Amino acid sequence: MSRKMVTIDGNQACTHVAYATSEIITIYPITPSSPMAAEADAKATAGQKNIWGSVPAVTQMQSEGGVAGALHGSLTTGALCTTFTASQGLFLMMPNMYKLAGELTPTVFHITARSVACQGLSIFGDHGDVMGVRQTGWGMLCSQNVQECQDMALIATQSALKSRIPFMHFFDGF
Numbered sequence: 001m002s003r004k005m006v007t008i009d010g011n012q013a014c015t016h017v018a019y020a021t022s023e024i025i026t027i028y029p030i031t032p033s034s035p036m037a038a039e040a041d042a043k044a045t046a047g048q049k050n051i052w053g054s055v056p057a058v059t060q061m062q063s064e065g066g067v068a069g070a071l072h073g074s075l076t077t078g079a080l081c082t083t084f085t086a087s088q089g090l091f092l093m094m095p096n097m098y099k100l101a102g103e104l105t106p107t108v109f110h111i112t113a114r115s116v117a118c119q120g121l122s123i124f125g126d127h128g129d130v131m132g133v134r135q136t137g138w139g140m141l142c143s144q145n146v147q148e149c150q151d152m153a154l155i156a157t158q159s160a161l162k163s164r165i166p167f168m169h170f171f172d173g174f
Contacts, residue, residue, distance in 0.1 A: 010149035010171050011035040014110050015084075017153035019043050020051045024081040025058045026070045028089065031123075032173035033112040036084035064089035068096035075105045082157075086112045086173050087129040094133050097166070101137030106160035109138075110153060112173030125174045139163070143171035 008016075015036045019025065025044075027037035037060070044058040061067045067083050074081045085093065090111055100107060115124040116132070127142075134140060141156045143149040149171050156169040 008146065009035075010143065010146050011112065012039060013146050013150035014143075014153045014169070014171070015039045015043075017150055017157070018082045018084070018108070018110055019048070019056060021080065021154065021157045022050060022056045022082045023052075023054065023079045024071075024074045025056050026061055026067045026074070026081065026083050027058060028061050028064050028067045028083075028085070030064065030086050030089040032114055033084040033086045033089075033110070036110060036112070040084070064092040065096075068093035071107060072096050072100060072105070075100065075107055076103075080107075080161075082108050082110065084110045084112070087114050087116050090129050090133055091116070094136065097133060097136040097138060100166045104164040105166060106164050107166045108153070108156045108160050109166070109168050110156075111168055111170035113170045114173040123174055125172045127170070130168060130170045133168070137165070139165050139167040141167060141169050143169065 019040050025040045029037045041058045071081050113127045115126045116128045141152045143152045156167040160167045
């Protein structure tokens, strides 16, 4: 069998693994993580199965705070859950992140890091958003290229399940 090479970006590489290893994906699109949410939703709509042979439930919420709350509820039932976010969206999830870490609830947030907008919109890449939540008790893994986005998405998931510590998997958004 010949090898098939495809050209993808970090969002697609990360979504490929996150979708395959999740039962519930709760989303609220925020640039630059919107393509991950859209791709996960498209895969679920098309009936694509995860590695356990079921189609993950993908639900779009009204805000990032709603995403964090819904994930917390789903995680307490023992479901394998994930989400995708960036910058201000990550900050809105911070209260729930402390709770998830304190309860030793394994999950992974896939984060496209970008500059936090203060007086206006900003699309510059930096890790200010991720560094702003580093005190929450979550494990942190950073990807430096597209291949690492795919690899670290799986490593973060396995690490969270093995250690029962939630993980942030982040990479440059722009």
